[in-house]
Amino acid sequence: MADVPPIPHQAIPNPYIPNTDADRALMLDRLGLTSIDDLFEELPAAHRSPAIDVPIALAEADLVRMLAERAAENVTNRPSFLGAGAYRRAIPTITAHLAGRSEFATSYTPYQPEISQGTLQAAFEYQSVVCELSGLDVSNTGMYDAASATAEACLLAVRVTRRRAVALLEPIHPNTIDVVRMYAYGGDVRVDVVREASEITDEHACLVVQQPDFLGGIADVQALADAAHEAGALCVVVADPLALGLLRAPGDAGADLVTGEGRDLAGPMTFGGPSLGLFAARETFLRQMPGRIVGRAPELHPPAGAPHDAPARIGYVLTLQAREQFIRRERATSNFSTGQSLIATAFTITMQTLGPQGLRESAELCYQKAHDAARRIAALPGYTITSPGAWFQEFLVRGEKPAAVIASALAEHGIVPGLDVSDRAEPEAHEALLFCVTEATPAAHVDALVQALSEIGGRS
Amino acid sequence: MTLTTEDVGARLAFDRGTPGRRGVGVPRWTGEPTPLPDAHLLRESVRLPELSQNEVIRYYGALSRRNYSIDTGTYPLGSCTMKYNPKVNDLIASLEGFAHAHPLAQPEHLQGILRVLHELQGYLGEITGLAAVSLAAAAGAHGELAGILMIKRALERRGDLAQRRRVLVPDSAHGTNPATAAMAGFTVQELKSGPDGCVDLDALEAALGDDVAAFMITLPNTLGLWERDIQRIVQRVHEAGAYVYGDGANLNAILGRMRFGDLGFDVVHLNPHKTFGTPHGGGGPGAGPVCATPELAPFLPAPVVTEADGWYTQFRPDDSIGRMQQFHGSVGVLLRAYAYIRTIGREGLAETSGNAVLNANYLRTLMEAHFDLPYDRRVMHEVVFSGNRQKRQNGIRTYDIAKRIIDHGLHPPTVYFPLIVEEALMIEPTEAESRESIELLAQAFIEVAEEAARDPDALHAAPQTAPIGRMDETEASRHPVIRWQPRPE
Numbered sequence: 031m032a033d034v035p036p037i038p039h040q041a042i043p044n045p046y047i048p049n050t051d052a053d054r055a056l057m058l059d060r061l062g063l064t065s066i067d068d069l070f071e072e073l074p075a076a077h078r079s080p081a082i083d084v085p086i087a088l089a090e091a092d093l094v095r096m097l098a099e100r101a102a103e104n105v106t107n108r109p110s111f112l113g114a115g116a117y118r119r120a121i122p123t124i125t126a127h128l129a130g131r132s133e134f135a136t137s138y139t140p141y142q143p144e145i146s147q148g149t150l151q152a153a154f155e156y157q158s159v160v161c162e163l164s165g166l167d168v169s170n171t172g173m174y175d176a177a178s179a180t181a182e183a184c185l186l187a188v189r190v191t192r193r194r195a196v197a198l199l200e201p202i203h204p205n206t207i208d209v210v211r212m213y214a215y216g217g218d219v220r221v222d223v224v225r226e227a228s229e230i231t232d233e234h235a236c237l238v239v240q241q242p243d244f245l246g247g248i249a250d251v252q253a254l255a256d257a258a259h260e261a262g263a264l265c266v267v268v269a270d271p272l273a274l275g276l277l278r279a280p281g282d283a284g285a286d287l288v289t290g291e292g293r294d295l296a297g298p299m300t301f302g303g304p305s306l307g308l309f310a311a312r313e314t315f316l317r318q319m320p321g322r323i324v325g326r327a328p329e330l331h332p333p334a335g336a337p338h339d340a341p342a343r344i345g346y347v348l349t350l351q352a353r354e355q356f357i358r359r360e361r362a363t364s365n366f367s368t369g370q371s372l373i374a375t376a377f378t379i380t381m382q383t384l385g386p387q388g389l390r391e392s393a394e395l396c397y398q399k400a401h402d403a404a405r406r407i408a409a410l411p412g413y414t415i416t417s418p419g420a421w422f423q424e425f426l427v428r429g430e431k432p433a434a435v436i437a438s439a440l441a442e443h444g445i446v447p448g449l450d451v452s453d454r455a456e457p458e459a460h461e462a463l464l465f466c467v468t469e470a471t472p473a474a475h476v477d478a479l480v481q482a483l484s485e486i487g488g489r490s
Numbered sequence: 491m492t493l494t495t496e497d498v499g500a501r502l503a504f505d506r507g508t509p510g511r512r513g514v515g516v517p518r519w520t521g522e523p524t525p526l527p528d529a530h531l532l533r534e535s536v537r538l539p540e541l542s543q544n545e546v547i548r549y550y551g552a553l554s555r556r557n558y559s560i561d562t563g564t565y566p567l568g569s570c571t572m573k574y575n576p577k578v579n580d581l582i583a584s585l586e587g588f589a590h591a592h593p594l595a596q597p598e599h600l601q602g603i604l605r606v607l608h609e610l611q612g613y614l615g616e617i618t619g620l621a622a623v624s625l626a627a628a629a630g631a632h633g634e635l636a637g638i639l640m641i642k643r644a645l646e647r648r649g650d651l652a653q654r655r656r657v658l659v660p661d662s663a664h665g666t667n668p669a670t671a672a673m674a675g676f677t678v679q680e681l682k683s684g685p686d687g688c689v690d691l692d693a694l695e696a697a698l699g700d701d702v703a704a705f706m707i708t709l710p711n712t713l714g715l716w717e718r719d720i721q722r723i724v725q726r727v728h729e730a731g732a733y734v735y736g737d738g739a740n741l742n743a744i745l746g747r748m749r750f751g752d753l754g755f756d757v758v759h760l761n762p763h764k765t766f767g768t769p770h771g772g773g774g775p776g777a778g779p780v781c782a783t784p785e786l787a788p789f790l791p792a793p794v795v796t797e798a799d800g801w802y803t804q805f806r807p808d809d810s811i812g813r814m815q816q817f818h819g820s821v822g823v824l825l826r827a828y829a830y831i832r833t834i835g836r837e838g839l840a841e842t843s844g845n846a847v848l849n850a851n852y853l854r855t856l857m858e859a860h861f862d863l864p865y866d867r868r869v870m871h872e873v874v875f876s877g878n879r880q881k882r883q884n885g886i887r888t889y890d891i892a893k894r895i896i897d898h899g900l901h902p903p904t905v906y907f908p909l910i911v912e913e914a915l916m917i918e919p920t921e922a923e924s925r926e927s928i929e930l931l932a933q934a935f936i937e938v939a940e941e942a943a944r945d946p947d948a949l950h951a952a953p954q955t956a957p958i959g960r961m962d963e964t965e966a967s968r969h970p971v972i973r974w975q976p977r978p979e
Contacts, residue, residue, distance in 0.1 A: 042835075044834055044838050044841055044842075045576075045833070046573070046574050046576065046767070046833075046834065046842075046921070046922055047841060047842065047845050047921050047922070048922070048923070048924035048925075048927075049845050049848070049849075049921075049924060049925055053924065053925040054845075054848060056925065057848055057849075057852045057925060058848070060852060060855055061848075061851055061852065061855060066844040066845075066847075066848055067844075069844070069847045069848060069851060069868065070744075070747055070748075070844075070847070072716040072718060072868070073716060073744070073747065073748050074720070074721055074748075074753070077748055077749070077752040077753060078747060078748065079746075079747055079840065080619065080747075080748070080749050080752060082616045082617060082746060082749075082836060082839060083612075083616045083836075084613050084616055084617065084831060084835065084836045084839065085832060085835060085836065086835045086836050086837065087832075087833060087834060087835025087836075087837065087838055088832045088833060088835065090578050090833070093578065093582070093829060093832055093833055094578065094581065094582065096832075097582045097585065097606070097825075097829065098585055098587075099602075100587070100588075100602040100603070100605060100606050101585035101586065101587030101588045101602055101603075102587050102602065103587070103601045103602030103605070104587040104588065104590075104591045104595075104599060104600055104601070104602040104603055105595075105598070105599035106586060106587055106590035106591055106592075106595075106599070107586075107590075108599075110592060110595075112592050112594055112595065114594055115593070115594070115816055115817070116592055116593050116594065116817065118590075120516075122513065122514045122543070124513075124543060124546060124547055127547075128546070128547065128550040128551070128554070130580070131550075131551070131554040132559055132560075132561035132575075132769075133554040133555065133557040133558075133559045133561065133562065134554050134557060134559075134771065134772055135559070135575070135580075135769040135771055135772075136559040136560035136561045136575050136769050136770070137557050137558065137559040137560070137565075137770065137771075137772040138565065138567055138570050138572055138770050138772065138773070139770070139772065139773040140772060140773065141567070141904075142558075142892070142896065142901065142902055143958075143961055143963075144893070144896055144953050144956035144957065144958055144959065144960065144961075145556075145557065145558035145896055145901065145953075145956050145957070146556075146557055146558065146772070147498075147499065147553070147556035147557065147957050147958055148553040148554045148555070148556040148557030148772075149557055149772035149773065151498070151499060151502070151553050151556070152550070152553055152772075153773075154502070154972070154973075154974070155502055155503055155504070155974070157972055157973050158502070158504060158973040158974035159538065161973045162536050162537045162538065163536060167973075168972055168973070169972075169973065171773065172774075174628035174629065174632060174814075174815055175628065175815045175816050175817075176816060177813070177815055177816040178628065178632070178814065178815055178816075185673075203816065205813055205816045205817070206816060208792075208812050208813040209812065209813045209814065209815060209816065211812050212639065212791070212811055212812035212813060212814065213673075215639060215642070215643075215811065215812070216635065216638075216639055216642070216673050216674040216675055217673065217675060218675050248527055248531055250530075250531065252530070274533075274536070275536060276526070276532060276533070277527075277531060277532060277533060278530070278531055278532055278533045279533055279536075282533070291816070297589075298584070298589035298590055298822075299589075299590065299591070299592060299593065300583070300588060300589050300591065300821045300822040300825075301588070301591040301592070301593050301600070301603050301817070301818050301821040302593030302815075302816065302817025302818045302819070302821060303593075303628070303775075303815065303817055303818060303819050303820045303821050303822065303823075304628070304774070304775030304777075304820040304821075304822050304823055305628070305775075305815065305816070305817070305820075316970070322773065323970075323972055324972065325966040325967065325970050325971055325972050326499075326966065326971040326972070327961040327962050327963060327965055327966035328961065328962050328965060329958055329959050329960070329961055329962070330959065330960045330961060330962050331951070331959055331960065333959060334954060343497045343499060343500070343958055343959075344497060344499035344500040345499045345958045345961045346499065347961050347963050347966050349963070349966045349967045349970060349972070350967055350970060351967075352967075354665070355631070355665035355666050355668075355669035356664075356665035356666075356907070357665070358665075358669075359665050359668040359669060359678070360668035360669060360671065360672040360677075360678040361672070362665070362669040362672070364669065364673065365631045365634065365635060365666045365669035365670040365672075365673050366631060367629065367630065367631045367664075367665075367666050368629040368630060368631065368761075368763070368770070368773060368774045368775075368776040369629065369773055369774040369775075370628075370771075370773075370774045370775050371771050371772040371773030371774045371775075372769070372771025372772060372773075372774065372775060373771075373774070373775055375550075375771075375772070379546065379550060381538060382503050382513070382538060382539055382541060382546060383513035383514050383541070383543065383546050384513065384514060384516070384538070385507070385511070385512060385513055385538050385539060385540045385541065386535050386536055386537065386538045386540065387512065387516075387540070388512065388513065388514055388516050389536055389538060390535065390536070391516040391518065392516050394519065394526075395516060395517060395518070395519050397524070397526070398519035398521065398523060398524055399519065401524035402519075402521050402522060402524070405522070405524070420527035420528070420531065441596075446592075446595065446596075446599070449594060469516075
């Protein structure tokens with residue numbers, strides 16, 4: 031590797047191994063051995079100590095410098111109007127400060143509740159926030175991301191309805207379809223992608239609806255849930271949690287399961303992960319839920335010295351574990367083990383710092399800024415906003431020139447355009463770019479976009 | 491009352507709000523207003539607490555202090571490899587060019603991150619001896635699912651899937667193994683381990699047949715023991731036309747010393763939060779890289795990063811099982827794993843496994859007079875004792891021993907796993923602990939064993955020094971309360 035300075039390894043002692051040569055000698059002596067290699071003599075000799083082509087050790091300063099160079103090779107400082115599942119959000123500084131505390135970050139799954147109350151109580155707060163947002167009764171402690179949580183919701187629907195197919199309603203994120211297909215391949219479940227809720231039949235375990243949909247539109251969840259229920263299917267809604275600050279709670283509109291992507295309210299998007307899959311359900315599905323669940327529990331005995339009649343102190347524990355792989359093994363509801371605990375804690379801190387007004391105002395600010403940008407673009411000659419109906423933060427822009435031409439012209443102006451969706455079947459997506467403006471989009475970036483579109487010209 | 495003296499658990503953030511209080515100032519839109527969508531699409535409000543920023547800081551600060559962590563002290567949780575989490579790696583993952591990279595950006599804006607991920611694929615391919623690598627899965631169990639589905643696809647392509655519907659799993663395996671096989675649509679057959687804690691070759695022979703899809707095996711196994719017949723096992727599974735799936739959870743024991751690929755494994759998943767020191771976060775985020783043979787490469791989950799003439803792009807393998815997640819995977823975790831590997835370097839690999847195995851064997855030697863050792867053999871990175879002696883002689887269960895260990899200022903080991911060991915105490919010190927801290931750990935266990943004989947009630951009453959005592963877990967599952975509700979006025 032050309033960029034690695036040839037520092038001899040001997041110059042860099044491994045900073046993560048505390049044993050000294052003297053320690054090792056003493057320990058080996060106690061074991062009756064002379065070298066560490068003796069500990070591995072059971073391993074097949076022919077394959078021991080292979081040559082491994084990994085670079086030699088780097089000193090910390092060299093490591094940081096090298097990776098800072100790599101990071102700088104990414105272009106992330108241009109005005110960007112890419113959304114399509116990953117959104118730049120205004121996250122309070124205290125979120126990273128608190129979730130980054132090493133007591134949260136460097137602990138394991140809370141198997142010992144007495145010394146894991148921080149993780150457990152934060153998870154209980156998280157479950158409560160997700161129930162409030164979704165309008166549903168129960169939540170787990172979070173899953174990998176929105177798409178995989180949606181796939182797990184489909185599998186839950188398959189279990190409870192005993193039907194072997196699921197229906198995904200367009201427009202839905204194409205990668206969500208891909209992830210659901212992957213899980214469905216495991217479960218030998220059929221995946222139908224439908225354009226109308228009326229296509230759902232008594233073969234379908236559920237109808238999956240994205241809110242707002244992949245092209246930004248706000249769905250009427252009630253009407254879609256009614257259609258699903260008429261066919262005896264469940265309704266799964268994949269929701270943007272910031273949009274839920276403004277939009278009707280899916281659970282109140284008939285959804286049986288709600289999933290969503292929490293990453294963008296928890297921390298940076300980091301090329302898409304780690305993420306956070308919200309997962310909430312009606313209470314009747316509690317014992318069919320995948321993932322971990324935290325419950326409230328009283329302390330068994332009063333602490334030493336407490337008055338005899340003192341109320342039991344309250345704590346939190348992992349509960350309803352008979353669903354899980356480490357107990358139920360091949361009969362578990364899922365193989366889920368390590369999830370996204372720290373991201374869930376960060377998400378919760380953002381939500382509780384925003385509070386009810388802050389969440390509502392952020393959602394409205396997002397909506398207003400996006401609509402203002404769309405209005406200014408629509409006022410330019412040759413450009414049309416083709417989004418049909420109500421939308422939240424993403425809108426379709428069509429010029430008289432092909433979408434690809436406008437996109438590359440914007441790139442030449444130093445602007446990251448919205449996603450080119452012109453290959454999609456929806457008429458409104460024809461030759462259109464999907465622009466995203468959120469509450470965190472700087473006004474100057476919108477100005478630059480409008481200016482650039484004006485210079486490029488919408489007319490052919 | 492302050493947060494240091496009150497019953498923190500009884501009052502959630504939800505209970506601490508004051509109407510009108512704000513934690514952050516959100517700008518109001520002062521431009522031309524757009525009417526909101528129709529009222530039937532909107533909600534009134536969301537019930538969330540109204541807290542000042544300082545209140546949020548103090549509350550979550552108080553919660554964090556009710557956690558034990560690696561940064562607090564020794565965390566010898568067997569099977570979890572709770573080693574030190576380097577802080578420089580957190581800094582690297584937060585570098586702006588990485589943190590703000592959009593997953594759908596054009597490749598010309600992503601060369602830095604794609605190059606790092608490509609190099610990481612290469613390192614993991616070298617470390618496992620299985621060169622076809624995908625970083626797409628979000629956690630170990632997710633990687634397992636990817637690996638088993640790759641096997642499913644391979645069987646389908648060779649026309650064998652209808653017939654091969656059984657997956658064999660040792661009875662000492664992690665629960666995720668059988669759960670994963672079931673999620674992938676296979677039936678699971680458990681294999682009883684032999685008296686030495688290893689796969690029983692006769693049991694394997696009896697179970698193998700032309701209806702077997704795969705054998706899932708953890709190496710070294712979950713008892714912390716080397717599988718002495720591993721080469722024969724791999725050979726027999728392959729001769730039966732099935733695949734060998736490797737659970738890489740215990741890679742820390744053989745890092746730099748033995749490669750799954752050299753032993754003939756077909757596909758393995760790794761756990762960066764175990765082997766490569768990424769923070770576990772109290773239950774994630776993890777990542778689940780999958781490493782496979784060239785035969786299985788076409789089925790890898792998407793995306794995979796590829797390089798041509800110094801230009802990096804993502805691609806979808808020809809016959810990929812599909813996507814595991816919406817985007818690239820746990821990139822923030824993978825960056826930390828990359829930084830870890832670059833810091834310890836080539837020589838650090840075998841040094842890591844060497845010290846991890848030395849520490850575990852030293853601990854075994856210090857403790858073996860005081861606890862039953864169900865498999866009296868040299869161990870690898872962890873040692874599994876049994877609390878049977880204390881149970882029989884003192885009426886003390888492993889559960890009580892674990893709780894008393896808390897009062898020694900330590901995190902307890904993994905208990906009651908593997909399931910085949912009665913009253914199991916599974917201890918994994920890792921290479922990140924010093925000789926003295928191994929001695930203190932052993933001393934704590936010995937003192938607890940002595941106390942069990944002298945004063946068993948002290949163990950039943952433990953822990954006494956934790957933020958809270960034992961909790962009524964039966965009540966928690968019998969009458970589940972799993973969310974906040976407003977208190978009656």
